[in-house]
Amino acid sequence: MGIFFDPENRLFFIETLNTTMCLMIADEEGFLVNAYYGAKAGRDDLRYLTGGACDPSVPSRNNRDRGCYFDKVRMEFPSGGTGDFRTPIVSVRDAGGHDSSLFTYVSHRIYDGKDELFSGLPDNRTVRMPATFSGDSKAQMLEITLEEKVLGLKALLSYSVFEDSDAILKNVKLINESDSTVMVDKLLSSNLDLDLSAFGNNEPDLVTLSGSWARERRMDRRTISRGNTEVYSTRGESSHQFQPFFALCDGNTDDSYGTVYAQTLVWSGNFVCGAGMDQFETVRAYIGISPVHFSWDLAPGGSLQAPEAVLVFTKDGFDGMSHIFHDLFRTHLIRSPYLHRERPILINNWEATYFNFNADKLLDIARDAKKCGIEMLVMDDGWFGKRDDDNSSLGDWFVNEKKLPGGVERLSDELEKLGMKFGIWFEPEMISPDSDLYRAHPDWAISSPGRVPTRIRNQYVLDITRSEVRDYVYECVAKILRSAKISYVKWDMNRQLLDLGSAGLDEKSMGRLSYLYTLSVYDLQERLLEEFPGLLLENCSGGGARYDAGMLFYSPQIWCSDDTDAFERLTIQAGTEMIYPLSTMGAHVSASPNHISGRVMPFDVRGAVALSGTFGYELDITAIPEEERKAIPEQVEIYHSVGDIVREGDYYRIARISDTGLYDAWMSVAKDKNRALLTYVQCKGSPQNNKRLIRLKGLDPDKKYRLKLIGSEREDSSFCSHGKKEAWKLLDPGEVSGRSLMNAGLLMPVLWGTYGQLMIEIICI
Ligand code: GLA
16 A cells, blocks of 8 residues: 655555555646546556546647546546536636636645544634544545636645555645635535446446335445436435435446445435436546535635545445455444443443333333343433423433433432442433523524424424534433443434524524534534543434444444344345444344334344344333243354454345345354354245345455354244254254355255344354
């Protein structure tokens, strides 16, 4: 890995272990052009790959076609109004309203290490933005300074690489060095122009993850053509609907093989990302903060920092892409001391009681949970103010003594006596119209003058961009944490931003609000972790609407979805796992029939699905059938025995329920390839159906393994569908090489019943 400059040909080589990005400074004017990005290339004169970007087409030789030049060259930092008619990454307006711009090379520096990113709040508070860090690895950076001569702007384009990663990190900072304010209408973090040859001269597929509440992160795949295809959030959070992520790939790329160019954003607010082809079949792909609900008055001397984008290239399909993201996030983004630790197995009372609980009920749950080996009770929504349903009290973070006599302190003491840790739910960014806080400070809610504020779940959003509001919110949370022994906080956010208006911003800077809001969330969470460094923080947003790389900087785990139905979770989790490590994925066993879908599912199958995440329970343990309660200690034991493989291993997708219609399967393989865990979930009995060969992945072909069935055996069977014991007899290959398991595969038996699971530990001998 490393970053190199060839001064003769004016080429930058940004190299990772297996990839090269080559940028070129074109013409005397210094346009920054992408010459190449893909599998590792030599440090050769790659200018030949840029075709029309070189002599004799450059404007200094052919100024009559200057406009055409920009419209066909692979621009690294495309702007608008000066020739490039494609989607710009930056748009600025000068004091007179003119919006043309063109950025050209001034200088660069290459240096060791990885810079932190900073931005500022209106009260002049500096906030460190979430971004990757070098940790114990070597890192190098390239900072290219571009200038917009007429407007007096500088753009600092930064590229970073780590010695142990195939990701390239990019960010942009815009600085106003002129004497007048310019309005920035758009500043994305990354643009990538690629020749169609990157995809074997075929129109590429665009993969995104989309959904809705309780249906997050489902894989969408379509072939793109001329014109852009975009996904976005304008909701003030990364959203249930789309992920700040895309992968461009060959039409035949699958989980195991094929070209993938993927990007994500280390940001938890509005975003846009997309890709499209132009008249010459050049593909332009971009990611950054959405220009919708955004404008930034950049005063003389001021700067605007765009968040970090993560770029990944691999030839190893979606599994290869996932490995790069997972390793990058685990090594260079998640800071929590819990990252590599076994997380406490928790029981959350939300689906057990909803708002209808008191300390006695919680302690009953905790007592039974403790007997089963569960380690922490999480008290969810409803413990404060007058909150007996979701219509009131957000903002009134005072314990409801009717429910919890003696307060949180007494409850945490009781739990401690039981040997249980204690976790608590907050929704700090919100305010209910029916709350003492709102009655005292109606102007603290984000709102737009003259407009009746829009309610979602009967609540408004606090304007935490104002320091007095942010301080109030912080103190509310911190006071509770200071008052009791609290190990864990679930930080929720249950509505989107609308009616954008802040009493703290004037008309020129109102367009900053969405950006500043996200920054304020970061500021609050950073302060919390500074004061409570041992706190295990879990982010959540109506399920998984804030599952993004930005949040991972603060919390090592994120609630994946409010849909805890294990069948639905197969698809939701498969999408989540494409980007995020399994160690970050909040997954709980809940009651059957499931509260959202009504689906009835065996307890062991619900367990197998939850065991591929952070693991816990979300049910009334005092009310579930005795046989289910008895099965919990075994699941707890499984978590303790193989949880490390899930947390630290390489993840491989073996089969998707969306493809097979019958079953789903995935693996985690320890880095040394001496242990692995295969989880196979049957979703349809379908006796006599033989399409059940699965090929394992990631093992050492030359090592010998034995397979161990995990968990007890269900005995129901018929002559053609099997209980686990019989199934295992049919399946167990004895001592077998990694080569056979990966190439010849395993023939999975038909399990008795509709749903069934086999969790198999694969152990090197
Ligand atoms: C959100 C969360 C749930 C639960 C409720 C409480 O929907 O995702 O897990 O905490 O809020 O109101």
